Amino acid sequence: MFKPLLSLQRVGKEFPARGSGKGLSYKAVNEVSLDIYPGETVGLVGESGCGKSTLGYLVLNLLDLTSGEILFEGQSLANLNKAQQRALKSQIQIVFQDPQSSLNPRFKIEQIVEEPLRLNGWRDKQKRKERVRQLLDKVGLGEEYLGRFPHELSGGQRQRVAIARAISLNPKLIVLDEPTSALDVSVQAQILNLLKELQRDLNLAFLFISHNLAVVRHLSNKVAVMYYGRIIELADTNELFNNPLHPYTKVLLQSIPNINPEKPLLVELEGEMPTPHKSPLGCSFHSRCSYANDLCREAGSELQLIKEGHWVSCTRQKV
Template sequence: MTTQRALVEVKDAARWFDVSAPWLERVLSRKPRTLLRAVDGVSFTIRKGETLALVGESGCGKSTIARLLVGLYPLTQGSILFDGQPLSNMQGRNGLALRKRLQMIFQDPYASLNPRWRVGRIIAEPILAHTTLTPAEREARVDALLTQVGLHPSDKSRFPHQFSGGQRQRISIARALAVNPEFLVCDEPTSALDVSVQAQVLNIMKDLQRNLGLTYLFISHNLAVVHHVADRVGVMYLGRIVEIADRDTLFADPKHPYTRMLLSAIPDMTGQGASRTPVAGEVPNPLNPPSGCTFHPRCPFVRDLCKTESPVTQNFKGVEIACHGVTQGWPMQISG
């Protein structure tokens, strides 16, 4: 694992969405504003050259963090630093220079590509926006990018619908690399692909990271994929990170009950009947989250403190964790 300096620093980041009823209806019914706290006080760092993966159930805030990092959403509170520079203002000339250094790969490789444009124009679009290359230089750059992701330069004359899902995602990767970024935000880039195609795309991404010195934020709900690509893993639940650890540490010795639940959900292919942490219930309504630790209604180790006091993230044996039971040393083994 890399020991480079921090390239991305997220400090107490929050993004709340106003999902209230229309103004007049709210006034007549005397209802207060309703806020959806999609991300609520998240902090983490990503070191240069590493891959930090974010995992969690749907709706936990992973994709919102991705959009915060590339400036598609403004922060409600907190700060995000990229190489020491705040991302709070990505407008103007300074913002354009900053955008060049970070790019995003979206989940759906078809919806993120303009179906009316040929592949060559799609990949050349960021080059036009961020560079002063001549037409001949742009064309050469597009050819090189297509080759780099395992496609042929002649593919630039085709439209996105003429490619398979895996090929379309390669085109998305080529577009993201067009202006030589340092940091890629990958929002479930393989979830829409077949398993065999997933492996091909992931191997391309790992090769590109090694050859180009890229830094990744990799968002996924597939823990097998995360184990393959990540250096460190952050686990999210209802808008907060509950555990961050090195990949091998987290998979070998998960500490937070929710992390244990996620790992227990991986099918056991060994036939050895590994010990599992059963968790009942569904994800609570994010518009009305539980008090205290938001995981407490589903936690098999819950105590009264969990219901009233939200745990503070602490460093426990090299793991960043937010859990009263772990940090206070409660017995946390399933009996029977």
């Protein structure tokens, strides 16, 4: 059996709450467990503010955990020495939504793609130059882009540069945080195809964060649905889209045009996610769920395995 590349084990991240919740802490990520295997794509969906990007930053070791553990190839990300941290940085990369702000506007494309190589032991200038050309070619950009600045490129071309930079050190995992949502629809498809191609060639695993469920369905092997810091449902992509079990997942899926247009909404999603000072007892979705009963209000439910590969946290689901 394959071993997971990345394993999140009851991972939590708290931030101090602001505004009227002052003095309280806010569980942006709460008891999240998730495995990602080599070469696979795990989609991560959920409404704005549910903790997707925070989870991505934890995976990249850019934030300290409040609780739990993250293992990469069996090794905990906590307590790495400097050399191990550097090695890890080359193994896990990120591509952000907005290449405009993630690329240094004062650097030429050649310098942008070269930088990680320079900082990671590629001392030979000629070899770096060759590698940069090869990387640009891999993402579909010719040599004529080497001397240009980011503002001299289109949005799609800039995202290609960000991807070239992300793959420069042969990573095993890339966190894709809304990688195409700032782009034109026609360009989105090209970038998604490029990512798929690179994944196949380089055996990359992706944690793919997106609001676009149709794209998530197209790209992912399995999908995790997040609500208020928790994963509330996790299943293989086909299973999740054909047989969603959590009321929140059902609402999310029904918001995709063309999926079950004839079926009325099963659940009306009203109001907003809970806030730190109104953090509910029991299931965090109960205040918005039309099926909620006393058990949901008082106890809620842990994520549990309902059938092979399908996990859900909902008191209505009996094992």
